Structures are given as structure tokens and as C-alpha cells.
């Protein structure tokens with residue numbers, strides 16, 4: 001899951017992802033098209049084989065009806081003139097068989113066309129013993145001495161009668177030029193090659209029975225037998241020559257498939273990318289497990305110890321990377337999850353702090369709350385664990401002035417929060433919608449000077465304004481936090497000015513994991529003996 005998730009969400013893998021999906025879809029459709037084409041070819045082969053079998057079926061039916069006719073009509077004394085006349089009449093029927101024999105006990109005594117033979121021909125043991133139709137076969141025998149000198153044929157015998165079958169060829173319609181056929185006779189558990197391309201039948205019965213499985217070998221095979229299982233025909237079709245003959249159509253189909261695959265890739269990827277978008281995966285896993293708190297120390301400049309921290313939200317993504325709040329807070333707001341989010345964050349922080357900080361450690365905890373959630377009753381519930389009499393934490397909510405919420409009308413909520421033991425700070429003062437009027441008129445605990453002041457370059461207007469802003473807030477008597485203190489020089493300057501209560505910034509500590517924060521606090525937090533320590 002981890003690796004798949006990383007692969008799916010990484011923007012750098014986007015092209016690879018699309019290429020893989022295109023390839024899979026194309027391969028799938030290509031395999032489908034190849035299957036259909038192979039089935040078509042196999043179907044044509046089956047039709048050809050059926051036609052071949054019909055020819056052999058008709059030949060056997062002829063032979064059977066000739067033997068039946070001989071049984072019925074050859075009633076005269078064997079080999080007498082009337083007998084031979086009757087035999088000739090039967091032989092004359094245009095069914096491909098024109099020579100009949102009288103062969104009691106396997107010895108040919110007379111023939112329809114030549115009459116009594118000079119030397120009776122002993123047939124000997126047959127090549128194919130009498131089967132379902134009671135017909136035994138002597139394959140490709142010389143007919144010399146039977147009035148057909150120099151010719152060969154297959155002799156079929158039933159009871160006292162026999163006949164000569166001219167040499168077998170595959171039917172005149174040997175099928176299209178792209179396939180080869182072979183005719184075999186089944187003999188016992190084996191078979192005998194009779195006509196066509198030798199080896200085709202053996203290969204066909206060894207080949208996979210399912211058509212698409214034959215595609216990789218490049219040759220398709222089909223076979224079929226007559227209902228008696230005596231004649232079998234097989235066909236083979238090499239695919240490459242077939243494909244080269246139809247190259248133009250194939251190129252056209254492949255181009256169409258690749259365009260279709262591109263379109264399907266586009267559809268599939270947009271569904272998949274929507275599923276794996278940060279917003280979707282954030283919302284899918286919107287629970288306390290994904291939430292991580294970072295703790296940024298607040299250095300108390302009066303005592304030079306760390307007496308508090310700001311709790312900052314982080315999100316652990318499916319691939320384990322830590323996501324910063326600017327990416328997920330807008331989603332939280334968009335989906336009206338702000339209250340639940342703050343409650344989850346407060347609960348996570350409480351679990352972290354209660355587990356890792358000593359109970360003797362008093363600590364101020366600044367939480368950012370969404371301006372729209374400024375509802376004292378609800379916030380008091382959320383912060384309840386921090387408000388218990390035994391709690392050694394002082395929770396503070398940081399509020400940003402926005403167009404959305406007018407802090408002036410919120411004094412009642414602020415009062416209720418303060419009464420319940422929750423401090424209230426104005427955050428990012430001096431940026432956005434900050435109002436001097438609010439600063440003067442609102443009753444609250446502290447002000448955080450926007451970090452752009454302390455972070456400003458040495459010779460900038462902003463940095464000159466830093467002193468004035470400090471002066472301004474100081475005049476209101478509120479606790480003053482200067483954020484964005486990145487250098488030792490800035491920290492010294494704030495310390496020397498004597499008007500700033502807390503400093504916060506990378507120059508003191510970056511937002512830390514709970515473990516790192518606990519360690520930092522052990523070193524820089526207030527000591528029981530009250531000895532201050534220098535930080536930074």
C-alpha cells in the first residue's frame with residue numbers, strides 16, 4: 001500500500017502513471033482484438049474442416065451403400081457372367097468407386113471389370129481392422145494383377161466383397177492458401193497419415209485447445225473427426241503470413257486502438273487522479289490518526305525560559321510525508337470541518353503532552369482557531385481536558401481578524417472563554433484585517449505581532465515599523481508575542497527593548513515534534529529553582 005500510494009500521489013510519476021495505464025489498456029484491447037481475429041481464423045478453419053469431413057463422410061456412405069447393393073444384388077453364382085454383369089452395374093454408378101471385387105475369406109477371386117483373376121490375390125491382414133462399419137482396409141495397395149496394372153488404391157472389404165478406392169487427395173477445395181490440412185485414419189490408439197500436409201494432425205492434437213492460447217506460438221490449429229471417429233482432419237494456419245497479407249487493415253486497427261486507449265487513459269486517469277488527489281485522500285482519512293501536532297516554543301523574554309508553545313497542525317499523508325497546513329486548512333474550511341478539526345487537534349495535543357511532559361511543568365499552549373468557530377460554549381467543551389483543576393496547562397486561542405468575523409461583536413464570546421480559563425490572543429496583528437480600533441477596545445490577553453515585522457530585512461521599512469508596532473501593542477497593556485524571530489540579533493534587540501513578553505521563531509526553535517519539544521523544554525523550560533537560562 002505504501003509504495004502504491006507513493007506512486008499514485010507523486011506528481012513526478014504522473015507521466016509514468018499515464019504511460020503505464022495507456023500500455024495496459026492498449027495491451028488489453030490488442031489482446032481482445034487478436035483474440036477476436038484468431039477466433040475468426042479458427043472459425044474459417046473449422047468450416048473448411050467440416051467441408052473436408054463431409055467429403056469423406058460422403059465417400060464412406062457411398063462405400064457402405066455399394067456393399068449393401070452387392071449384398072442385395074449379387075445373388076448369382078459368384079464370378080459367373082450374370083454375377084459379373086450385376087457387379088459392373090453397381091460399379092458403373094458415378095460415386096468415385098469403379099472397381100469391385102469378390103473376395104471370400106480375404107482372397108480376391110474376380111473383379112467387376114476383369115472377371116476372374118489369373119491368380120487369386122490374398123489380401124492378408126488389413127492395415128485398418130474392421131471397425132464400426134465392418135469395413136477393413138488395405139491402404140495404398142498395388143492393384144496390379146487385378147486388371148488395374150501399375151495403379152494403386154485402398155482396398156475396402158466387407159464380408160465377401162471388396163472394392164478399390166482411388167488414391168485419396170484432400171478434397172478439391174483444399175481450403176484457402178493460408179492453411180494446410182491433413183487427413184488421417186484413426187487406427188487403434190494411433191493414426192495413419194492419409195493425405196495432405198503430413199504432421200499437421202500430430203501438431204494440432206498437441207496444440208492448446210483454447211484458440212487465444214495458440215496465438216503466442218504464431219500458428220493456429222484446429223482438428224475434427226467424423227462421428228465414427230475414423231477419419232480425422234486437421235488444419236494449421238501460420239499467423240504471420242496471414243497478418244502480412246492484411247497489414248494495411250492491421251495498421252489501421254492498431255492506430256484506432258491506440259487513439260481509443262489514449263482516450264480511455266484520459267478518462268481512467270482523471271478518475272484515479274481524483275481518487276488520489278490530496279483533497280480526496282485527506283477527506284478519506286480525516287481522523288485523528290492522520291493529524292500530527294508540531295510545537296513551536298514561546299520564549300518568555302522576562303524569564304528567558306520557554307513557558308509555552310504554539311501548537312501547529314501537520315498532516316501525515318498516505319505515503320508518510322508531512323503536509324503543511326496551508327495545503328489542508330482550505331480543505332477543512334471548504335468542507336465545514338473546522339470544529340471537528342480543532343477538536344481533533346486539541347485531543348491529539350493533549351494526548352501528546354500528557355504522555356511526555358512532567359506534571360510539574362506548567363505550560364501555556366497557544367492554539368489557532370478558525371474565526372468562524374468563535375463560540376465559547378463549544379470551545380470550552382473542546383478544551384475541557386486542559387481546563388480541569390488538575391491541569392498544568394493554560395490553553396490560549398489565537399484569533400486572526402478576518403472580514404468574516406468581526407471581533408468587536410465577539411467580545412461576549414471572548415469574555416466567556418477568559419472566564420473559563422482560556423486565554424485569547426489576536427494573531428497576525430499588523431497584517432490583513434487588523435484593526436487598531438479592535439486592539440484598543442477589545443478586552444483580551446495578548447497580541448501576536450505578525451511575523452512579517454520581525455522577519456523583515458535589516459534596512460526595510462517593515463523592520464523600522466517593528467519598534468513602533470511593539471510600542472503600540474505595549475501601550476495597550478496586552479501580553480506581546482513577536483513571531484518570526486529568525487536571528488540571534490533580532491532576539492537580542494527585542495530582549496534589550498524590554499517591551500516584548502514572548503518571542504517565537506526559527507531563531508529560537510522551529511516547530512518541533514512532541515519528543516523534540518519535550519527535550520527542548522527539559523533544557524530550556526523554567527527550572528524549579530527559577531534560574532533563567534539563555535536560549536539561542
Ligand code: C2E
Pocket residue numbers: 296311312313324325326329345367368369370398427428451455483484485486504505506507511
Ligand atoms: P501562524 O498562526 O502565524 O503560525 C506561525 C507560522 O509561522 C507557522 O507556520 C510557523 O511554522 C511559522 N514560523 C514560526 N516561526 C517562523 C520563523 O522564524 N520564520 C518563518 N519563516 N516562519 C516561522 P505553519 O505551521 O506553516 O502555519 C501556518 C499557518 O497555518 C499558521 O500561521 C496558522 O494560521 C495556520 N495554522 C496552523 N495550525 C493551525 C491549526 O491548528 N488551526 C488553525 N485554525 N490554523 C492553523
Ligand code: CA
Pocket residue numbers: 310368398427
Ligand atoms: Ca498562530
Ligand code: CA
Pocket residue numbers: 427428448450451483
Ligand atoms: Ca501568527
